[in-house]
Amino acid sequence: MTAALALGDDALVLSHRLGEWAGHAPVLEEEVALANIALDLLGQARVLLSLAGDEDELAYLREERAFRNVQLVEQPNGDFAHTIARQLCFSTYQELLYERLARGGGPFAPLAAKAVKEVAYHRDHAEHWTLRLGDGTADSHERMRTALEALWRFTGELFEPVEGCEVEWDTLHADWLDRLTSVLKRATLEVPEGPRRGAWAAGAGRQGVHTESFGRMLAEMQHLHRSHPGATW
Amino acid sequence: MSGDRSGAWPLWEVFVRSRRGLSHTHAGSLHAPDAEMALRNARDLYTRRSEGVSIWVVPSTAVTASSPDEKDPFFEPSADKPYRHPTFYEIPEGVQHL
Amino acid sequence: MTTMAADAGAYEAVFDAALAADERIEPRDWMPDDYRASLVRQMAQHAHSEIIGMQPEANWITRAPSLRRKAILMAKVQDEAGHGLYLYSAAETLGTSRDELLDKLHSGRQKYSSIFNYPTLTWADMGAIGWLVDGAAITNQVPLCRCSYGPYARAMVRICKEESFHQRQGYELLLALSQGTEAQHAMAQDAVDRWWWPSLMMFGPPDDASAHSAQSMAWKIKRHSNDELRQRFVDICVPQAESLGLTLPDPDLRWNEERGHHDFGAIDWSEFHEVLRGNGPCNTQRISQRRRAHEEGAWVREAAAAYAAKHGEEQA
Numbered sequence: 001m002t003a004a005l006a007l008g009d010d011a012l013v014l015s016h017r018l019g020e021w022a023g024h025a026p027v028l029e030e031e032v033a034l035a036n037i038a039l040d041l042l043g044q045a046r047v048l049l050s051l052a053g054d055e056d057e058l059a060y061l062r063e064e065r066a067f068r069n070v071q072l073v074e075q076p077n078g079d080f081a082h083t084i085a086r087q088l089c090f091s092t093y094q095e096l097l098y099e100r101l102a103r104g105g106g107p108f109a110p111l112a113a114k115a116v117k118e119v120a121y122h123r124d125h126a127e128h129w130t131l132r133l134g135d136g137t138a139d140s141h142e143r144m145r146t147a148l149e150a151l152w153r154f155t156g157e158l159f160e161p162v163e164g165c166e167v168e169w170d171t172l173h174a175d176w177l178d179r180l181t182s183v184l185k186r187a188t189l190e191v192p193e194g195p196r197r198g199a200w201a202a203g204a205g206r207q208g209v210h211t212e213s214f215g216r217m218l219a220e221m222q223h224l225h226r227s228h229p230g231a232t233w
Numbered sequence: 234m235s236g237d238r239s240g241a242w243p244l245w246e247v248f249v250r251s252r253r254g255l256s257h258t259h260a261g262s263l264h265a266p267d268a269e270m271a272l273r274n275a276r277d278l279y280t281r282r283s284e285g286v287s288i289w290v291v292p293s294t295a296v297t298a299s300s301p302d303e304k305d306p307f308f309e310p311s312a313d314k315p316y317r318h319p320t321f322y323e324i325p326e327g328v329q330h331l
Numbered sequence: 332m333t334t335m336a337a338d339a340g341a342y343e344a345v346f347d348a349a350l351a352a353d354e355r356i357e358p359r360d361w362m363p364d365d366y367r368a369s370l371v372r373q374m375a376q377h378a379h380s381e382i383i384g385m386q387p388e389a390n391w392i393t394r395a396p397s398l399r400r401k402a403i404l405m406a407k408v409q410d411e412a413g414h415g416l417y418l419y420s421a422a423e424t425l426g427t428s429r430d431e432l433l434d435k436l437h438s439g440r441q442k443y444s445s446i447f448n449y450p451t452l453t454w455a456d457m458g459a460i461g462w463l464v465d466g467a468a469i470t471n472q473v474p475l476c477r478c479s480y481g482p483y484a485r486a487m488v489r490i491c492k493e494e495s496f497h498q499r500q501g502y503e504l505l506l507a508l509s510q511g512t513e514a515q516h517a518m519a520q521d522a523v524d525r526w527w528w529p530s531l532m533m534f535g536p537p538d539d540a541s542a543h544s545a546q547s548m549a550w551k552i553k554r555h556s557n558d559e560l561r562q563r564f565v566d567i568c569v570p571q572a573e574s575l576g577l578t579l580p581d582p583d584l585r586w587n588e589e590r591g592h593h594d595f596g597a598i599d600w601s602e603f604h605e606v607l608r609g610n611g612p613c614n615t616q617r618i619s620q621r622r623r624a625h626e627e628g629a630w631v632r633e634a635a636a637a638y639a640a641k642h643g644e645e646q647a
Contacts, residue, residue, distance in 0.1 A: 025628065223394060
């Protein structure tokens, strides 16, 4: 189940990154909001990974190379602007993808139909913050611009076809770019001009090739589980 | 922390309709920079266990309250009009649908 | 609007009568200054405890050993942020802003529960915190649902309802460890050994040494004495520990037929006072993380405020 792993790992890894915000958010209301999103994603990950096997074995016992998530979701939280930029790029993509999967009637349709409502809220949250950071103060504008530029090179991978997801990737990509362009414009930000992917023939996350910080993230996530082989929790 | 004051967010009162057929009830308050964010924060905070189907947010400063001094003139007159309440009336036993 | 001329004495009589009749005091009612100050102090300390209390548990979110446990822990830490917000909201009804209270927390002028100055060293601490720390908190909090101040009592009703899962998940977590491998069992016992005494201290100093207790009881802000609640907690925990297959670290713990309660050993109050004074293992760490989050978030809050100022008319 390539697709269940790809979509499940996306949700699992992003949920983990958002979980790192707990106790560090810029305002208490945002502690609650970020945790809501993280919990939604973790719920999606558990359903998807269970389609592919045992959720805990898959989450805790796979090596880095076996993870199929896009590199975008594993990027470190950075400041709040980086987190929001990552959320904007990913949740816009995820909503468009899940809308299509829900309509398509394939094996993911039931999950996608439920998840798309959650994801629409994540996208709404990211858009509202993009507007406020982009069109807030000079400082916040600059931080948001920097964050988008830094993450832009990880957005090309989102539209690489995933085996088992029967969607038209080209129109998904076009819709994504439209949506993002319009939000960024309203936020007085520009669509970055840089490349959409890193230049390396080895590929990226969907091929199991990840970025440096991902190994450290997995080490932290898997350490306890792996220290007690066969234990139940 | 001098930057704090300029970043202070106003207080909003939150009213939640817990299900269809009931009125919105005051749930508490929260801070938000504007109405749109107040609604979203209210959704996350006061309905995270599906406690609501509809939310109102009102700037706390927009609420006009009766002060304790006014308490008596405001509320005492109605206390002596028991005929406004159904239990005021004696109905013979067995009469139904009243 | 005419206002009735009534002197402070008449107001006080109304306040006293409301307390005597076990009615709730509401935000715009007249209340003695000390009652107000005492409430603000207690609600603030309670709210601070919720948000500082997120830290020791958030410490394990990224290492939770199963996805089910991870979801539970995230939801629990999120609830704590929510409970902090309910309590700050209740405190604001007395005219004290959250910013003001946070300033006092950050500058050390207001306290939070000392229990959160202890470290979470292993995964089993997530169980011990749920079972013992939340258990002690619930024992303290349930009576507060009948506290004389309306907004506080209402916040507590909501909090107690939501917290019912916190203690149960902790107990279940410890049970799984206790019945698991030898290493897991040892981890569970070690956590109970470290958290038992600090949990007993959560009820505060003995009644004869408690600074605020008597007045708080008279005002019905507090409903039971520290020692009374501590005894209740011990009596509840003893059979629960037995079912867990874990030992409570107190050689003097035994049933006293005559009293109908468990006797337990002397609490080391010097440790309590030292931790309260700032010398616990994590006092500095907790406050500095809290301050850092607040300071590093300042630009975000300012950006949102600036956006609201710019776009205020469009929305109205």
